[in-house]
Amino acid sequence: MKLYFTLKMALNALRHNVMRATLTTLGIIIGVAAVITMMEIGKGASLAIQRAMAAIGANTVVILPGSLTIAGVATGSGSVITLTPQDGDAIQKECSSVHWIAPIVRARVQVVYGNLNWVPTYVYGTTPRFLDIRDWADMAEGEAFTDHDVLNSSKVCIIGQTVVKELFGGQSPVGRHVRIRNVDFKVIGVLRRKGANLMGLDQDDILLAPWTTIKYRVVASTLSGGNQSSSNVASTAETNQLSMIYPYLQQNLYYTQTTTEQLDASPPIRFPNVDQILCAAHSSELVTSTVQDVSTLLRQRHRLRDSDSDDFYVRDMTELTRTMASTSELMTKLLLCVAMISLVVGGIGIMNIMLVSVTERTREIGLRMAVGAEPGDILRQFLAEAVVLCLLGGTIGTLIGRGSSYVISLVLRWPTAVSAGAIIAAVLVSASVGITFGFYPAYKASKLDPIEALRYE
């Protein structure tokens, strides 16, 4: 028998008893609708979580310059100058998984306003993309600096809430001028409060300015000793007051370079360098590939041979990404459990009614067998009925599920997202529920003895 006839026959049989068919599929309808709604709300929720995680920096990758090892002693990341702003531009251009990049020039400097002063934990020279990467783009007050300011090395800055409190005591700082190493900066914006990060460091204790400004106007004088994080290398040559007071105090635990050694070891500065490059991947799943892409690209750009080790470090937020992966996995499993239970219940309902239907139609089965239906034909007929029932239930359930998740997103303002996967899964699952739970009744029907079946009252 052709599929077409089987389906036609199944629909015909169902049409004959609409009320019963509806009630039977109710289990499947509710099950599938619940699954779809849950999946969509769940997907919305996990999108929200993802966004929150991204705000903490789950999909960011940090590129740091490499470490210089002198006489077997590593001096730590940042002791060589290898990263350039052009590296950043190349990453943005060549790595498809990278969404944004922001070069960072760090400084540890005093900021002065009137008779108050403060040393922010972070004084970063960067580009406006930094704010996008950290999900910090909407300002509490004023506005962010622009790419134009970066090109101009404009003397503008934006500051975090802690800096506002320390220097301005709650007054609006926008439009006022602060001094950093005697350079006059105009405060053009105030960042939203972000609080402490996972390590407990105050993220609001920050001052952001165009990297060109920080680089050339503020820290240019200290450029000789590599970048800021390894500035102690440069400063050890200076007279140390402490060691004069306490002569036995060992100031440096490790071997210190002499000036000659420094000149020998560190490459001459030929280019403007940056202290780190911050990249944001398009999504947290892409972080791993981003790390690889960036490494490959930088090795090429830095002309490293295969035998050379990287002259940079690429770090991702493994802890965060792992938390995120496990969160969404947990969510999926939870939803799967709910889905399974409701679909099994619905399937049992289908099986029950199909068994009743087989008993009711024993004579029909007998007759069909008498006129030449093979057991396989009967099996297919009843199986088709169950599957059609389930598929109809699945379709209606999907529509109801979509509808209710839409209503929920309207009324409760929960984020929802259409999940094509959930819809496909619902259809497949309802078909397989139909096959699974429809098989036994159909098998029973196909095993009937035609003589007995014809005589059945």
Add this chain to the structure above:
Amino acid sequence: MDLIELRDIHKTYNLGEVDVPVLRGISLQVGSGDLVALMGASGSGKSTLMNILGCLDRPTSGEYLLEGREISGISAKKRAKLRNHMIGFVFQSFNLLARMTAFENVLMPLMYCRNRLSEREMERRTAELLEKVGLADRSHHRPSQLSGGEQQRVAIARSLVNRPQVLFADEPTGNLDSRTSEEILLLFQQLNQTEGITLIIVTHDPGVAQHAQRIIRIKDGQIESDAVFSRTAGLS
């Protein structure tokens, strides 16, 4: 060669520990184009014999040759195929499917046909048969909207739709009044004479049996008598 040949057919039902013999050595031949009445009291084994003849059941022992082919041992699937294209059934209680129209009821056996006809051909044949049984105008009625005689005629059309060689009718007039019975029997005779379809009618009504050319009486699982008449009186 006879269309149907039975050789020493035995059928025993096993009810728990006791074996109940129902057919005890039946041998008979039915030629192509015969109109045979199978008579006997209830419990005589005539229904069992008809089930075996109609390939619904298998004999416990003995040989059954249909068109010279031994078929007593073939599988259920092959028997279904055989029933589909060689055998038609007409039942006492019509056995029409209530939710289908007369047209769909007649068409139904064609759906189980292995080498299927096109849909148009199927419909053409169905319409043709409904016309032959005089129900062309009622083809889209459901069985509940038809009288008993009409229902039985639909059932006859259904049994003929696959152009079988032999038709089994189990008490075809049992649920009908005498006037409609007569109509149905007339239809059977027509089919037998004009189409040459072999007809085996199971009945316990002597009035029905009169229409046959040959009456086989069964008693206690054996053939009691097998009488052949010349052209039946009932027709004239």
